[in-house]
Amino acid sequence: MKIGRLKKGSGAVSVWELMRRKGSGADSTTYGVLIHGLCKNGHLNKALTILNEAEDERDKLDALAHSSMVDGLSKQGRVDEALGIVHQMDNHGCKLSPHVCNLLINGFVRASKLEQEIHFFREMESKGCSPPLVVYNTLINGLCKAERFCHAYSFVKEMLKKDWKPDSITCSLLMVALNLWRQALDKGLESAGKIGDALLLYSNMKQSN
Secondary structure, three states: OOOOOOOOHHHHHHHHHHHHHOOOOOOHHHHHHHHHHHHHOOOHHHHHHHHHHHHHOOOOOOHHHHHHHHHHHHHOOOHHHHHHHHHHHHHOOOOOOHHHHHHHHHHHHHOOOHHHHHHHHHHHHHOOOOOOHHHHHHHHHHHHHOOOHHHHHHHHHHHHHOOOOOOHHHHHHHHHHHHHHHHHHHOOOOOOOOHHHHHHHHHHHHHHO
């Protein structure tokens, strides 16, 4: 028995319960579509229950199930639970994807959990998931929003050392950071230390585009 288009979360649950009563097996695609539909309609707790049941029963889950769960939890500010899902994936031998990692880093940004954001960024590197440009942009954006300009600056330099070609988003983020940083300096909130270096960095970034 397959799940068709699920317009409402309650409909998805009804189909799921009917399948279980009839003893119909669920494959990874079924789990993925079901969990995605529940998350999309805000039924995170039910989606989480089904995901955990599938894990307990050693049923296979596809990338859609995990990414939907991480995305849904992160958007609701439940980033610690989303991080738990990512660790669960890793423990079960599922290779971390840049997409899933970026969803979680976005969640850390929304929740203003910068230390966890940076720690997870380093963790994904240690797990062999090399952060692409989009993940760097998400990280830099979060640091700029929190006025952690020195940290944002250091990650831009790190990105360039890895020969990542900055895009228009990276340049825009750095320009916003420079503007806010200059305002802070004008108010005497920090020393003028790295403004010149940052401007030079921005110039080099523009030349590399």
